[in-house]
Amino acid sequence: MSNPLTDPTSDPTSGSGSGSGSGSGKSSGVRAGSASGSPAGSPRTSPGVSPGGGDHLDISRRRLLGTVGAAGAAGLVIGAAGGAGIAAAVSEDGSAAGAAGPGALTSVGATQVAFHGRHQPGITTPLQSRGHLVAFDLAPGAGRKEAAALLRRWSATARTLMAGKAPAGDTGIALDAGPSSLTVTFGFGRTFFDRTGLASRRPSQLDPLPAFSSDAVDPKRSEGDLWVQIGADDALVAFHALRALQKDAGDAARVRWQMNGFNRSAGATARPTTARNLMGQVDGTNNPKPTDPDFDRRIFVPAGAAGAQEWMAGGSYAVVRRIRMLLDDWDQLSQEGQERVIGRRKADGAPLSGGSETTPLDLNKTGPDGKLLVPDNAHARISAPEQNGGAAMLRRPFSFHDGIGADGTPDAGLLFVCWQADPLRGFVPVQRKLDRGDALSKFVRHESSGLFAVPGGAPEGEYVGQRLLEA
Numbered sequence: 135m136s137n138p139l140t141d142p143t144s145d146p147t148s149g150s151g152s153g154s155g156s157g158s159g160k161s162s163g164v165r166a167g168s169a170s171g172s173p174a175g176s177p178r179t180s181p182g183v184s185p186g187g188g189d190h191l192d193i194s195r196r197r198l199l200g201t202v203g204a205a206g207a208a209g210l211v212i213g214a215a216g217g218a219g220i221a222a223a224v225s226e227d228g229s230a231a232g233a234a235g236p237g238a239l240t241s242v243g244a245t246q247v248a249f250h251g252r253h254q255p256g257i258t259t260p261l262q263s264r265g266h267l268v269a270f271d272l273a274p275g276a277g278r279k280e281a282a283a284l285l286r287r288w289s290a291t292a293r294t295l296m297a298g299k300a301p302a303g304d305t306g307i308a309l310d311a312g313p314s315s316l317t318v319t320f321g322f323g324r325t326f327f328d329r330t331g332l333a334s335r336r337p338s339q340l341d342p343l344p345a346f347s348s349d350a351v352d353p354k355r356s357e358g359d360l361w362v363q364i365g366a367d368d369a370l371v372a373f374h375a376l377r378a379l380q381k382d383a384g385d386a387a388r389v390r391w392q393m394n395g396f397n398r399s400a401g402a403t404a405r406p407t408t409a410r411n412l413m414g415q416v417d418g419t420n421n422p423k424p425t426d427p428d429f430d431r432r433i434f435v436p437a438g439a440a441g442a443q444e445w446m447a448g449g450s451y452a453v454v455r456r457i458r459m460l461l462d463d464w465d466q467l468s469q470e471g472q473e474r475v476i477g478r479r480k481a482d483g484a485p486l487s488g489g490s491e492t493t494p495l496d497l498n499k500t501g502p503d504g505k506l507l508v509p510d511n512a513h514a515r516i517s518a519p520e521q522n523g524g525a526a527m528l529r530r531p532f533s534f535h536d537g538i539g540a541d542g543t544p545d546a547g548l549l550f551v552c553w554q555a556d557p558l559r560g561f562v563p564v565q566r567k568l569d570r571g572d573a574l575s576k577f578v579r580h581e582s583s584g585l586f587a588v589p590g591g592a593p594e595g596e597y598v599g600q601r602l603l604e605a
Protein backbone atom coordinates (compact mmCIF):
# COMPACT_ATOMS: atom_id res chain seq x y z
CA MET A 135 0.00 0.00 0.00
CA SER A 136 1.28 3.47 -0.83
CA ASN A 137 2.28 5.73 1.99
CA PRO A 138 0.95 9.24 1.70
CA LEU A 139 3.42 10.56 4.23
CA THR A 140 6.35 9.80 2.01
CA ASP A 141 5.14 12.17 -0.69
CA PRO A 142 6.48 15.64 0.02
CA THR A 143 4.33 18.50 -1.21
CA SER A 144 4.92 22.04 -2.28
CA ASP A 145 3.95 25.09 -0.26
CA PRO A 146 0.18 24.81 0.19
CA THR A 147 -0.36 28.51 0.66
CA SER A 148 1.09 29.09 -2.78
CA GLY A 149 -2.01 27.36 -4.06
CA SER A 150 -0.10 24.46 -5.57
CA GLY A 151 -0.39 21.97 -2.73
CA SER A 152 -2.15 18.75 -3.41
CA GLY A 153 -3.97 18.31 -0.15
CA SER A 154 -7.42 19.06 -1.42
CA GLY A 155 -8.18 18.47 -4.96
CA SER A 156 -5.06 17.42 -6.81
CA GLY A 157 -6.40 14.02 -7.59
CA SER A 158 -3.21 12.40 -6.40
CA GLY A 159 -5.16 9.52 -4.98
CA LYS A 160 -2.83 9.49 -2.00
CA SER A 161 -5.19 11.04 0.44
CA SER A 162 -8.85 11.36 1.17
CA GLY A 163 -10.78 14.00 -0.73
CA VAL A 164 -12.56 16.87 0.91
CA ARG A 165 -16.31 17.07 0.95
CA ALA A 166 -18.57 19.81 2.10
CA GLY A 167 -20.75 18.08 4.61
CA SER A 168 -20.27 16.03 7.71
CA ALA A 169 -21.64 12.64 8.46
CA SER A 170 -24.85 12.27 10.35
CA GLY A 171 -24.45 13.28 13.95
CA SER A 172 -21.16 14.98 13.30
CA PRO A 173 -20.90 18.71 13.84
CA ALA A 174 -21.00 20.67 10.61
CA GLY A 175 -18.63 23.38 9.60
CA SER A 176 -15.27 21.64 9.62
CA PRO A 177 -16.17 18.50 7.78
CA ARG A 178 -14.17 15.38 8.04
CA THR A 179 -13.78 13.87 4.64
CA SER A 180 -15.43 10.73 3.59
CA PRO A 181 -12.50 8.40 4.16
CA GLY A 182 -10.88 7.31 0.96
CA VAL A 183 -13.09 9.24 -1.43
CA SER A 184 -10.94 10.42 -4.29
CA PRO A 185 -10.36 14.17 -4.46
CA GLY A 186 -12.24 14.69 -7.67
CA GLY A 187 -15.20 12.85 -6.30
CA GLY A 188 -14.98 10.70 -9.43
CA ASP A 189 -14.42 7.04 -9.83
CA HIS A 190 -10.70 6.95 -9.09
CA LEU A 191 -10.08 4.43 -6.35
CA ASP A 192 -6.84 4.06 -4.49
CA ILE A 193 -5.95 1.13 -2.33
CA SER A 194 -7.03 2.77 0.88
CA ARG A 195 -10.41 3.58 -0.63
CA ARG A 196 -10.92 0.02 -1.71
CA ARG A 197 -10.04 -1.13 1.76
CA LEU A 198 -12.33 1.42 3.23
CA LEU A 199 -15.19 0.48 0.99
CA GLY A 200 -14.81 -2.94 2.50
CA THR A 201 -15.53 -1.29 5.80
CA VAL A 202 -18.38 0.73 4.48
CA GLY A 203 -19.70 -2.35 2.82
CA ALA A 204 -19.63 -4.03 6.17
CA ALA A 205 -21.15 -0.85 7.49
CA GLY A 206 -24.11 -1.48 5.25
CA ALA A 207 -24.88 -3.92 7.96
CA ALA A 208 -22.71 -2.27 10.53
CA GLY A 209 -23.18 1.47 10.00
CA LEU A 210 -20.18 3.77 9.88
CA VAL A 211 -20.82 6.67 12.19
CA ILE A 212 -18.66 9.76 12.26
CA GLY A 213 -19.33 11.92 15.28
CA ALA A 214 -21.54 11.45 18.26
CA ALA A 215 -24.53 12.96 19.97
CA GLY A 216 -23.95 16.20 21.78
CA GLY A 217 -22.06 18.22 19.26
CA ALA A 218 -18.45 17.26 19.71
CA GLY A 219 -18.07 13.52 19.56
CA ILE A 220 -15.71 10.83 18.50
CA ALA A 221 -15.73 8.95 15.24
CA ALA A 222 -16.68 5.35 15.75
CA ALA A 223 -17.81 2.40 13.76
CA VAL A 224 -20.78 0.68 15.29
CA SER A 225 -23.18 -1.99 14.28
CA GLU A 226 -26.91 -1.56 14.31
CA ASP A 227 -27.18 -3.76 17.35
CA GLY A 228 -24.69 -1.52 19.11
CA SER A 229 -21.72 -3.86 19.10
CA ALA A 230 -18.38 -2.59 17.89
CA ALA A 231 -18.35 -2.90 14.15
CA GLY A 232 -15.55 -4.74 12.45
CA ALA A 233 -13.82 -4.78 15.80
CA ALA A 234 -11.25 -7.15 14.42
CA GLY A 235 -11.30 -5.97 10.83
CA PRO A 236 -8.45 -4.02 9.34
CA GLY A 237 -11.01 -1.77 7.70
CA ALA A 238 -12.06 -0.27 11.01
CA LEU A 239 -8.49 0.76 11.74
CA THR A 240 -8.09 2.14 8.26
CA SER A 241 -11.16 4.29 8.69
CA VAL A 242 -9.66 6.00 11.74
CA GLY A 243 -6.42 6.75 9.91
CA ALA A 244 -8.04 7.75 6.65
CA THR A 245 -10.41 10.34 7.99
CA GLN A 246 -9.42 13.81 6.83
CA VAL A 247 -10.57 17.27 7.89
CA ALA A 248 -10.52 20.22 5.50
CA PHE A 249 -7.93 22.91 6.25
CA HIS A 250 -9.56 25.64 4.16
CA GLY A 251 -13.05 26.84 4.93
CA ARG A 252 -15.05 29.61 6.51
CA HIS A 253 -14.01 28.52 9.99
CA GLN A 254 -10.75 27.00 11.13
CA PRO A 255 -10.81 23.26 11.75
CA GLY A 256 -10.79 21.97 15.32
CA ILE A 257 -13.80 23.97 16.54
CA THR A 258 -16.79 21.97 15.39
CA THR A 259 -14.70 18.92 14.46
CA PRO A 260 -15.74 15.89 16.53
CA LEU A 261 -13.51 15.39 19.57
CA GLN A 262 -10.24 13.69 18.72
CA SER A 263 -8.50 11.18 20.94
CA ARG A 264 -5.25 13.17 21.26
CA GLY A 265 -4.60 16.85 21.67
CA HIS A 266 -1.75 19.27 22.23
CA LEU A 267 -2.37 22.84 23.29
CA VAL A 268 0.70 25.03 22.83
CA ALA A 269 1.26 28.74 23.42
CA PHE A 270 4.18 30.55 21.83
CA ASP A 271 5.67 33.98 22.50
CA LEU A 272 7.28 35.89 19.67
CA ALA A 273 11.04 36.00 20.11
CA PRO A 274 12.63 39.29 21.18
CA GLY A 275 12.98 41.42 18.07
CA ALA A 276 10.35 39.52 16.09
CA GLY A 277 7.51 41.73 14.90
CA ARG A 278 4.75 41.79 12.33
CA LYS A 279 6.92 40.69 9.40
CA GLU A 280 8.26 37.66 11.25
CA ALA A 281 4.78 36.85 12.58
CA ALA A 282 3.32 36.95 9.07
CA ALA A 283 6.06 34.68 7.74
CA LEU A 284 5.46 32.30 10.66
CA LEU A 285 1.71 32.10 10.08
CA ARG A 286 2.38 31.46 6.41
CA ARG A 287 4.77 28.60 7.27
CA TRP A 288 2.45 27.18 9.89
CA SER A 289 -0.55 27.27 7.57
CA ALA A 290 1.42 25.49 4.84
CA THR A 291 2.52 22.79 7.25
CA ALA A 292 -0.94 22.38 8.76
CA ARG A 293 -2.54 22.04 5.35
CA THR A 294 0.04 19.49 4.24
CA LEU A 295 -0.20 17.39 7.39
CA MET A 296 -4.00 17.52 7.53
CA ALA A 297 -4.01 16.08 4.01
CA GLY A 298 -1.91 13.17 5.28
CA LYS A 299 1.22 14.30 3.49
CA ALA A 300 4.74 15.02 4.61
CA PRO A 301 6.20 18.51 4.74
CA ALA A 302 9.69 19.05 3.30
CA GLY A 303 12.42 17.69 5.58
CA ASP A 304 9.94 15.51 7.41
CA THR A 305 10.84 13.71 10.61
CA GLY A 306 9.07 10.49 9.62
CA ILE A 307 7.26 10.31 12.94
CA ALA A 308 3.92 9.59 11.30
CA LEU A 309 5.15 7.33 8.52
CA ASP A 310 2.47 4.72 7.68
CA ALA A 311 -0.34 6.76 9.21
CA GLY A 312 -3.14 8.56 7.42
CA PRO A 313 -4.29 12.03 8.48
CA SER A 314 -6.27 10.51 11.35
CA SER A 315 -8.61 13.53 11.60
CA LEU A 316 -5.69 15.85 12.29
CA THR A 317 -6.68 19.45 12.86
CA VAL A 318 -4.49 22.45 13.58
CA THR A 319 -6.08 25.66 14.86
CA PHE A 320 -4.25 28.97 15.32
CA GLY A 321 -5.10 31.86 17.64
CA PHE A 322 -3.72 35.22 18.76
CA GLY A 323 -3.39 36.28 22.38
CA ARG A 324 -3.79 39.82 23.69
CA THR A 325 -0.03 40.46 23.84
CA PHE A 326 0.44 39.57 20.16
CA PHE A 327 -1.02 42.90 19.05
CA ASP A 328 1.44 45.11 20.93
CA ARG A 329 4.40 43.01 19.80
CA THR A 330 3.39 43.34 16.16
CA GLY A 331 2.32 47.01 16.18
CA LEU A 332 -1.29 45.99 15.61
CA ALA A 333 -2.78 47.29 18.88
CA SER A 334 -5.40 49.30 16.97
CA ARG A 335 -6.74 46.08 15.49
CA ARG A 336 -6.96 44.18 18.75
CA PRO A 337 -10.58 43.19 19.42
CA SER A 338 -12.05 44.36 22.73
CA GLN A 339 -13.08 40.73 23.25
CA LEU A 340 -9.43 40.06 24.14
CA ASP A 341 -9.60 42.33 27.19
CA PRO A 342 -8.36 40.29 30.16
CA LEU A 343 -10.83 37.92 31.74
CA PRO A 344 -11.91 39.04 35.22
CA ALA A 345 -10.14 37.40 38.15
CA PHE A 346 -12.35 34.74 39.70
CA SER A 347 -12.16 34.16 43.45
CA SER A 348 -11.41 30.46 43.13
CA ASP A 349 -8.64 30.90 40.52
CA ALA A 350 -5.18 29.54 41.30
CA VAL A 351 -3.72 30.56 37.99
CA ASP A 352 -0.02 30.22 37.20
CA PRO A 353 0.93 33.11 34.86
CA LYS A 354 3.80 31.12 33.33
CA ARG A 355 1.33 28.52 32.08
CA SER A 356 -1.22 31.10 30.99
CA GLU A 357 -1.93 33.37 27.99
CA GLY A 358 0.76 33.78 25.28
CA ASP A 359 1.21 35.69 22.00
CA LEU A 360 0.12 32.77 19.83
CA TRP A 361 -1.85 29.62 20.50
CA VAL A 362 -1.95 26.37 18.56
CA GLN A 363 -4.44 23.58 19.16
CA ILE A 364 -3.59 20.23 17.59
CA GLY A 365 -6.04 17.33 17.59
CA ALA A 366 -5.81 13.90 15.96
CA ASP A 367 -7.13 10.41 16.42
CA ASP A 368 -3.60 9.01 16.60
CA ALA A 369 -0.93 9.95 19.13
CA LEU A 370 1.94 9.80 16.65
CA VAL A 371 0.09 11.92 14.12
CA ALA A 372 -0.60 14.53 16.79
CA PHE A 373 3.00 14.55 18.00
CA HIS A 374 4.25 14.69 14.44
CA ALA A 375 2.25 17.87 13.86
CA LEU A 376 3.47 19.35 17.12
CA ARG A 377 7.07 18.67 16.20
CA ALA A 378 6.70 20.08 12.69
CA LEU A 379 5.03 23.27 13.90
CA GLN A 380 7.57 23.73 16.67
CA LYS A 381 10.39 23.39 14.12
CA ASP A 382 8.65 25.89 11.85
CA ALA A 383 8.67 28.43 14.66
CA GLY A 384 12.44 28.65 14.19
CA ASP A 385 13.85 31.90 15.55
CA ALA A 386 10.52 33.69 15.35
CA ALA A 387 8.74 32.26 18.40
CA ARG A 388 9.37 30.14 21.47
CA VAL A 389 7.12 27.74 23.30
CA ARG A 390 5.65 29.42 26.39
CA TRP A 391 3.69 26.43 27.63
CA GLN A 392 2.43 23.13 26.34
CA MET A 393 -0.37 20.87 27.54
CA ASN A 394 -1.16 17.39 26.32
CA GLY A 395 -4.60 15.87 26.42
CA PHE A 396 -6.68 12.93 25.35
CA ASN A 397 -10.18 11.67 24.83
CA ARG A 398 -11.53 8.21 24.31
CA SER A 399 -10.31 6.47 21.16
CA ALA A 400 -12.60 5.92 18.22
CA GLY A 401 -14.18 2.49 18.36
CA ALA A 402 -13.57 1.97 22.09
CA THR A 403 -17.24 1.92 22.97
CA ALA A 404 -20.06 -0.14 21.58
CA ARG A 405 -22.15 2.95 20.92
CA PRO A 406 -20.97 6.45 20.11
CA THR A 407 -21.83 8.22 23.33
CA THR A 408 -21.02 11.68 24.58
CA ALA A 409 -17.51 11.83 26.04
CA ARG A 410 -16.72 11.08 29.67
CA ASN A 411 -14.29 13.13 31.74
CA LEU A 412 -11.89 11.85 34.42
CA MET A 413 -14.54 12.25 37.12
CA GLY A 414 -16.52 9.66 35.18
CA GLN A 415 -19.29 12.03 34.12
CA VAL A 416 -20.90 12.17 30.72
CA ASP A 417 -19.66 15.61 29.66
CA GLY A 418 -20.84 17.58 26.63
CA THR A 419 -24.51 16.64 26.51
CA ASN A 420 -25.95 20.14 26.48
CA ASN A 421 -23.43 21.64 24.11
CA PRO A 422 -24.97 23.88 21.47
CA LYS A 423 -25.51 21.84 18.28
CA PRO A 424 -24.51 23.03 14.81
CA THR A 425 -28.11 22.38 13.83
CA ASP A 426 -29.42 24.90 16.41
CA PRO A 427 -30.74 28.01 14.64
CA ASP A 428 -28.56 30.31 16.76
CA PHE A 429 -25.43 28.13 16.75
CA ASP A 430 -23.42 30.24 14.29
CA ARG A 431 -24.37 33.49 15.98
CA ARG A 432 -23.30 32.18 19.37
CA ILE A 433 -20.05 30.53 18.35
CA PHE A 434 -18.69 32.51 15.39
CA VAL A 435 -18.09 36.21 14.80
CA PRO A 436 -20.43 37.34 12.02
CA ALA A 437 -19.13 39.40 9.10
CA GLY A 438 -19.95 43.08 9.44
CA ALA A 439 -20.90 42.86 13.12
CA ALA A 440 -21.03 46.27 14.77
CA GLY A 441 -17.87 46.89 16.77
CA ALA A 442 -16.19 43.69 15.58
CA GLN A 443 -12.82 43.63 13.84
CA GLU A 444 -13.51 42.60 10.25
CA TRP A 445 -10.50 40.26 10.18
CA MET A 446 -12.28 38.16 12.83
CA ALA A 447 -15.28 37.41 10.56
CA GLY A 448 -15.94 33.67 10.74
CA GLY A 449 -13.60 33.43 13.72
CA SER A 450 -14.26 32.56 17.34
CA TYR A 451 -12.79 33.21 20.79
CA ALA A 452 -11.25 30.31 22.67
CA VAL A 453 -11.07 30.30 26.46
CA VAL A 454 -8.57 27.72 27.64
CA ARG A 455 -8.39 26.64 31.29
CA ARG A 456 -6.27 23.87 32.76
CA ILE A 457 -8.62 22.61 35.44
CA ARG A 458 -7.12 20.17 37.90
CA MET A 459 -9.58 17.69 39.33
CA LEU A 460 -9.13 16.83 42.99
CA LEU A 461 -9.83 13.21 42.22
CA ASP A 462 -9.00 11.74 45.62
CA ASP A 463 -11.55 14.06 47.24
CA TRP A 464 -14.06 13.37 44.50
CA ASP A 465 -13.73 9.63 44.96
CA GLN A 466 -14.67 10.02 48.63
CA LEU A 467 -18.17 11.05 47.59
CA SER A 468 -20.86 8.44 47.18
CA GLN A 469 -22.25 8.04 43.68
CA GLU A 470 -25.42 9.79 44.82
CA GLY A 471 -23.34 12.65 46.20
CA GLN A 472 -21.43 12.92 42.93
CA GLU A 473 -24.67 13.00 40.97
CA ARG A 474 -26.06 15.79 43.14
CA VAL A 475 -22.92 17.87 42.51
CA ILE A 476 -23.60 17.80 38.77
CA GLY A 477 -27.38 17.37 38.74
CA ARG A 478 -27.18 14.41 36.36
CA ARG A 479 -26.88 10.64 36.69
CA LYS A 480 -23.38 9.27 36.37
CA ALA A 481 -24.25 6.17 34.38
CA ASP A 482 -26.03 7.78 31.48
CA GLY A 483 -25.91 11.55 32.04
CA ALA A 484 -29.69 11.80 32.46
CA PRO A 485 -30.94 14.79 34.50
CA LEU A 486 -31.87 14.06 38.13
CA SER A 487 -35.28 15.50 37.20
CA GLY A 488 -35.83 12.42 35.04
CA GLY A 489 -35.73 11.13 31.49
CA SER A 490 -32.72 10.17 29.42
CA GLU A 491 -29.46 11.96 28.63
CA THR A 492 -31.03 14.35 26.15
CA THR A 493 -34.16 15.18 28.18
CA PRO A 494 -34.05 18.88 29.14
CA LEU A 495 -33.33 19.56 32.80
CA ASP A 496 -36.49 20.42 34.73
CA LEU A 497 -35.05 22.95 37.14
CA ASN A 498 -38.29 23.36 39.09
CA LYS A 499 -39.20 19.71 39.66
CA THR A 500 -39.27 18.61 43.29
CA GLY A 501 -39.19 15.18 44.88
CA PRO A 502 -41.65 13.71 47.43
CA ASP A 503 -39.75 15.60 50.17
CA GLY A 504 -40.44 18.90 48.40
CA LYS A 505 -36.74 19.42 47.64
CA LEU A 506 -35.46 20.33 44.17
CA LEU A 507 -34.38 17.21 42.26
CA VAL A 508 -31.60 19.19 40.59
CA PRO A 509 -30.03 20.87 43.66
CA ASP A 510 -29.72 24.65 43.67
CA ASN A 511 -25.91 24.46 43.61
CA ALA A 512 -25.69 21.67 41.00
CA HIS A 513 -23.18 22.42 38.24
CA ALA A 514 -25.63 21.72 35.41
CA ARG A 515 -28.21 24.08 36.93
CA ILE A 516 -25.79 26.95 37.51
CA SER A 517 -24.18 26.70 34.08
CA ALA A 518 -27.47 26.37 32.16
CA PRO A 519 -28.06 29.16 29.61
CA GLU A 520 -31.47 29.98 31.12
CA GLN A 521 -29.72 30.81 34.40
CA ASN A 522 -27.21 33.06 32.64
CA GLY A 523 -29.19 35.32 30.34
CA GLY A 524 -28.79 32.83 27.49
CA ALA A 525 -24.97 32.72 27.73
CA ALA A 526 -23.70 29.68 25.86
CA MET A 527 -20.42 28.28 24.64
CA LEU A 528 -19.23 25.22 22.74
CA ARG A 529 -17.17 23.11 25.14
CA ARG A 530 -14.53 21.03 23.38
CA PRO A 531 -12.11 19.74 26.00
CA PHE A 532 -9.36 17.17 26.34
CA SER A 533 -8.58 15.32 29.56
CA PHE A 534 -5.04 15.47 30.89
CA HIS A 535 -2.90 13.38 33.21
CA ASP A 536 0.59 14.65 34.02
CA GLY A 537 1.53 12.05 36.63
CA ILE A 538 1.32 12.51 40.38
CA GLY A 539 1.58 16.02 41.81
CA ALA A 540 3.82 17.14 44.69
CA ASP A 541 0.90 16.55 47.05
CA GLY A 542 0.77 12.88 46.06
CA THR A 543 -2.51 13.15 44.18
CA PRO A 544 -3.06 12.78 40.44
CA ASP A 545 -2.13 15.86 38.43
CA ALA A 546 -5.09 15.21 36.19
CA GLY A 547 -8.18 16.98 35.00
CA LEU A 548 -9.69 18.83 32.11
CA LEU A 549 -8.05 20.99 29.46
CA PHE A 550 -11.24 22.99 29.21
CA VAL A 551 -11.50 24.70 25.82
CA CYS A 552 -14.67 26.61 25.03
CA TRP A 553 -15.63 28.54 21.91
CA GLN A 554 -17.88 31.55 21.56
CA ALA A 555 -18.45 34.63 19.44
CA ASP A 556 -17.84 36.82 22.49
CA PRO A 557 -16.38 35.65 25.81
CA LEU A 558 -18.40 38.31 27.63
CA ARG A 559 -21.55 36.57 26.42
CA GLY A 560 -20.22 33.04 26.85
CA PHE A 561 -17.56 32.00 29.34
CA VAL A 562 -17.45 35.06 31.61
CA PRO A 563 -21.03 35.23 32.93
CA VAL A 564 -21.15 31.46 33.42
CA GLN A 565 -17.82 31.26 35.21
CA ARG A 566 -18.81 34.24 37.42
CA LYS A 567 -21.87 32.31 38.49
CA LEU A 568 -19.98 29.04 38.95
CA ASP A 569 -17.35 30.89 40.97
CA ARG A 570 -20.00 31.97 43.45
CA GLY A 571 -21.91 28.80 44.14
CA ASP A 572 -21.03 25.71 42.11
CA ALA A 573 -21.01 22.47 44.11
CA LEU A 574 -18.22 21.28 41.79
CA SER A 575 -15.83 24.06 42.88
CA LYS A 576 -14.67 22.06 45.92
CA PHE A 577 -13.38 19.38 43.60
CA VAL A 578 -11.61 21.40 40.90
CA ARG A 579 -8.88 24.05 40.67
CA HIS A 580 -8.34 26.37 37.71
CA GLU A 581 -4.54 26.38 37.36
CA SER A 582 -4.00 28.24 34.12
CA SER A 583 -5.97 30.42 31.78
CA GLY A 584 -5.78 31.75 28.26
CA LEU A 585 -7.97 33.79 25.95
CA PHE A 586 -7.28 33.73 22.22
CA ALA A 587 -8.78 35.31 19.11
CA VAL A 588 -9.05 32.53 16.54
CA PRO A 589 -9.56 34.07 13.10
CA GLY A 590 -11.80 32.55 10.47
CA GLY A 591 -10.52 29.79 8.24
CA ALA A 592 -8.07 30.62 5.46
CA PRO A 593 -9.54 30.65 1.96
CA GLU A 594 -7.60 28.68 -0.68
CA GLY A 595 -4.31 30.43 -1.38
CA GLU A 596 -4.29 32.37 1.91
CA TYR A 597 -2.80 31.63 5.27
CA VAL A 598 -4.55 31.88 8.64
CA GLY A 599 -4.48 35.45 9.95
CA GLN A 600 -3.44 36.96 6.61
CA ARG A 601 -6.28 39.49 6.76
CA LEU A 602 -4.92 40.79 10.05
CA LEU A 603 -1.24 40.66 9.21
CA GLU A 604 -1.30 41.93 5.64
CA ALA A 605 -4.17 44.41 5.65
Ligand SMILES: C=CC1=C(C)c2cc3[nH]c(cc4nc(cc5[nH]c(cc1n2)c(C)c5CCC(=O)O)C(CCC(=O)O)=C4C)c(C)c3C=C
Pocket residue numbers: 411413415416417418419420421455457458459476478483495513514515517518519526527547548550561564565568578
Ligand atom coordinates in the same frame (compact mmCIF):
# COMPACT_ATOMS: atom_id res chain seq x y z
C1 LIG B 1 -17.46 28.48 32.67
C2 LIG B 1 -17.77 27.40 32.07
C3 LIG B 1 -17.61 26.02 32.56
C4 LIG B 1 -16.57 25.44 33.25
C5 LIG B 1 -15.29 26.07 33.68
C6 LIG B 1 -16.93 24.07 33.46
C7 LIG B 1 -16.15 23.12 34.10
C8 LIG B 1 -16.47 21.78 34.26
N1 LIG B 1 -17.63 21.14 33.87
C9 LIG B 1 -17.58 19.82 34.19
C10 LIG B 1 -18.57 18.86 33.97
C11 LIG B 1 -19.83 19.08 33.41
N2 LIG B 1 -20.30 20.25 32.90
C12 LIG B 1 -21.57 20.10 32.44
C13 LIG B 1 -22.36 21.05 31.84
C14 LIG B 1 -21.97 22.35 31.56
N3 LIG B 1 -20.83 22.99 31.98
C15 LIG B 1 -20.78 24.26 31.49
C16 LIG B 1 -19.80 25.22 31.68
C17 LIG B 1 -18.61 25.01 32.36
N4 LIG B 1 -18.14 23.86 32.90
C18 LIG B 1 -21.97 24.44 30.71
C19 LIG B 1 -22.33 25.71 29.97
C20 LIG B 1 -22.69 23.27 30.77
C21 LIG B 1 -24.03 22.98 30.09
C22 LIG B 1 -25.15 23.44 30.93
C23 LIG B 1 -26.48 23.23 30.25
O1 LIG B 1 -26.71 23.77 29.19
O2 LIG B 1 -27.27 22.45 30.79
C24 LIG B 1 -21.96 18.73 32.67
C25 LIG B 1 -23.32 18.14 32.36
C26 LIG B 1 -23.44 17.53 31.01
C27 LIG B 1 -23.29 18.49 29.87
O3 LIG B 1 -24.23 19.19 29.50
O4 LIG B 1 -22.19 18.56 29.36
C28 LIG B 1 -20.88 18.10 33.25
C29 LIG B 1 -20.77 16.66 33.64
C30 LIG B 1 -16.33 19.62 34.81
C31 LIG B 1 -15.87 18.27 35.34
C32 LIG B 1 -15.65 20.81 34.84
C33 LIG B 1 -14.30 21.12 35.37
C34 LIG B 1 -13.35 20.26 35.52
Ligand SMILES: [Fe+2]
Pocket residue numbers: 513517
Ligand atom coordinates in the same frame (compact mmCIF):
# COMPACT_ATOMS: atom_id res chain seq x y z
FE1 LIG C 1 -19.27 22.08 33.10
